[in-house]
Amino acid sequence: xxxxxxxxxxxxxxxxxxxxxxxxxxxxxxxxxxxxxxxxxxxxxxxxxxxxxxxxxxxxxxxxxxxxxxxxxxxxxxxxxxxxxxxxxxx
Amino acid sequence: xxxxxxxxxxxxxxxxxxxxxxxxxxxxxxxxxxxxxxxxxxxxxxxxxxxxxxxxxxxxxxxxxxxxxxxxxxxxxxxxxxxxxxxxxxxxxxxxxxxxxxxxxxxxxxxxxxxxxxxxxxxxxxxxxxxxxxxxxxxxxxxxxxxxxxxxxxxxxxxxxxxxxxxxxxxxxxxxxxxxxxxxxxxxxxxxxxxxxxxxxxxxxxxxxxxxxxxxxxxxxxxxxxxxxxxxxxxxxxxxxxxxxxxxxxxxxxxxxxxxxxxxxxxxxxxxxxxxxxxxxxxxxxxxxxxxxxxxxxxxxxxxxxxxxxxxxxxxxxxxxxxxxxxxxxxxxxxxxxxxxxxxxxxxxxxxxxxxxxxxxxxxxxxxxxxxxxxxxxxxxxxxxxxxxxxxxxxxxxxxxxxxxxxxxxxxxxxxxxxxxxxxxxxxxxxxxxxxxxxxxxxxxxxxxxxxxxxxxxxxxxxxxxxxxx
Numbered sequence: 001x002x003x004x005x006x007x008x009x010x011x012x013x014x015x016x017x018x019x020x021x022x023x024x025x026x027x028x029x030x031x032x033x034x035x036x037x038x039x040x041x042x043x044x045x046x047x048x049x050x051x052x053x054x055x056x057x058x059x060x061x062x063x064x065x066x067x068x069x070x071x072x073x074x075x076x077x078x079x080x081x082x083x084x085x086x087x088x089x090x091x
Numbered sequence: 092x093x094x095x096x097x098x099x100x101x102x103x104x105x106x107x108x109x110x111x112x113x114x115x116x117x118x119x120x121x122x123x124x125x126x127x128x129x130x131x132x133x134x135x136x137x138x139x140x141x142x143x144x145x146x147x148x149x150x151x152x153x154x155x156x157x158x159x160x161x162x163x164x165x166x167x168x169x170x171x172x173x174x175x176x177x178x179x180x181x182x183x184x185x186x187x188x189x190x191x192x193x194x195x196x197x198x199x200x201x202x203x204x205x206x207x208x209x210x211x212x213x214x215x216x217x218x219x220x221x222x223x224x225x226x227x228x229x230x231x232x233x234x235x236x237x238x239x240x241x242x243x244x245x246x247x248x249x250x251x252x253x254x255x256x257x258x259x260x261x262x263x264x265x266x267x268x269x270x271x272x273x274x275x276x277x278x279x280x281x282x283x284x285x286x287x288x289x290x291x292x293x294x295x296x297x298x299x300x301x302x303x304x305x306x307x308x309x310x311x312x313x314x315x316x317x318x319x320x321x322x323x324x325x326x327x328x329x330x331x332x333x334x335x336x337x338x339x340x341x342x343x344x345x346x347x348x349x350x351x352x353x354x355x356x357x358x359x360x361x362x363x364x365x366x367x368x369x370x371x372x373x374x375x376x377x378x379x380x381x382x383x384x385x386x387x388x389x390x391x392x393x394x395x396x397x398x399x400x401x402x403x404x405x406x407x408x409x410x411x412x413x414x415x416x417x418x419x420x421x422x423x424x425x426x427x428x429x430x431x432x433x434x435x436x437x438x439x440x441x442x443x444x445x446x447x448x449x450x451x452x453x454x455x456x457x458x459x460x461x462x463x464x465x466x467x468x469x470x471x472x473x474x475x476x477x478x479x480x481x482x483x484x485x486x487x488x489x490x491x492x493x494x495x496x497x498x499x500x501x502x503x504x505x506x507x508x509x510x511x512x513x514x515x516x517x518x519x520x521x522x523x524x525x526x527x528x529x530x531x532x533x534x535x536x537x538x539x540x541x542x543x544x545x546x547x548x549x550x551x552x553x554x555x556x557x558x559x560x561x
């Protein structure tokens with residue numbers, strides 16, 4: 001596993017020490033997982049959910065949303081009722 | 092005479108109903124126990140006695156009963172963190188359905204039971220706020236991830252609790268702490284307001300002092316919820332009805348694959364003894380095979396981490412929770428917020444989950460594991476053509492020492508070898524105490540049922556409990 005690449009995909013800034021430690025531990029785990037290759041699954045359907053369900057619809061009725069002013073209390077940074085984040089596009 | 096905090100829901104209910112005690116007296120004993128025990132046990136992330144949620148309903152089935160809530164279930168206005176730095180200070184704007192049902196039944200909520208960070212762990216050592224200790228021996232782990240929920244009940248700090256179970260997180264700590272823990276069928280209890288770890292596996296369930304209390308809480312928290320699209324719209328029976336019923340003629344499956352060399356000798360002896368007791372009650376033991384058992388842990392750690400890496404992508408510092416100080420750019424904010432907010436086990440699992448979903452590896456890992464999941468489910472449906480319920484140990488060993496497996500994640504993952512398949516197949520299962528080791532550490536017995544047939548495992552559990560009453 002290229003841990004730098006995967007950590008970047010996961011948006012995790014790992015220290016050198018963390019990379020070394022997790023890299024070794026994950027290698028052990030991946031080796032253990034290899035045992036699945038002993039099984040022939042060529043004619044087996046995948047199961048994403050144990051209890052079969054599909055197309056769970058509901059009536060399209062407008063209901064009250066969570067209170068916007070209340071939500072601002074849990075936002076790390078806000079301005080005029082919007083989420084405030086650092087610049088996305090460089091000037 | 093026992094103190095009130097040492098009693099069960101059904102015992103307290105009778106005393107409350109005939110007015111021999113008041114809810115204030117229960118709270119007095121509960122608060123006094125928390126005051127003396129909590130510094131040793133650390134069952135709670137934070138237990139603010141002024142923050143108890145007292146339901147206003149005087150005549151509900153849980154009126155006056157203090158119940159601990161795992162720190163991953165949202166309670167409006169009460170800090171909820173999943174025992175993670177990344178959610179420190181997060182005050183949910185709404186309440187989880189299962190918790191609301193407790194409030195509607197009159198319960199007194201005691202938030203917030205400690206847990207492995209984001210429910211990732213089998214020992215409650217990965218909590219960002221320090222480990223919880225096993226009340227039977229403070230040097231030992233309580234199991235996890237619902238360690239705080241199990242310990243608060245086993246240590247008599249509350250009467251009962253709610254935990255959540257993704258791969259054994261209710262049953263394994265219940266076993267290691269000597270209490271009763273049930274993972275209901277996937278979809279039986281609403282997940283609305285349960286902070287997600289692996290959405291296709293997570294399920295809320297009760298941890299109690301006996302099977303009667305388990306049935307009482309199942310009656311309260313079960314049921315269809317339109318706010319959870321995976322909630323099952325099926326009728327909910329009265330789980331109390333089967334208590335005390337005979338198990339004569341019932342067929343109990345014993346899976347050969349679960350009785351392996353790695354199993355602790357004292358655990359094995361306790362399970363054999365439990366089998367004899369149930370035979371004595373007239374149940375018939377049937378040898379069964381669950382041939383894909385040895386692949387369950389591998390499939391689970393692909394699927395659970397894949398789902399977790401996706402679910403935990405939401406912790407980016409934008410909307411709520413921790414945000415790093417003075418980020419240079421948006422992307423810098425994502426990286427540093429997540430690096431600072433997540434602990435080691437969560438990072439490991441996010442990396443593993445991201446890897447198995449990444450381009451070029453999806454088929455080899457994720458899709459493969461989904462297919463193995465089909466095989467594991469089919470093992471159970473085949474077995475349930477022959478038997479009514481399946482009996483296994485809950486955990487291959489009793490509690491282990493704090494720190495013993497912390498640096499060896501694979502060894503830690505194998506603690507859940509008997510519980511994981513049940514989540515993959517979405518089945519209900521309960522862990523009951525079935526004895527202790529020479530060192531006085533509890534041993535747990537697991538009963539697995541057919542989908543939406545919690546009644547049968549409660550019935551067998553009740554017969555076993557009755558036959559082993561001290």
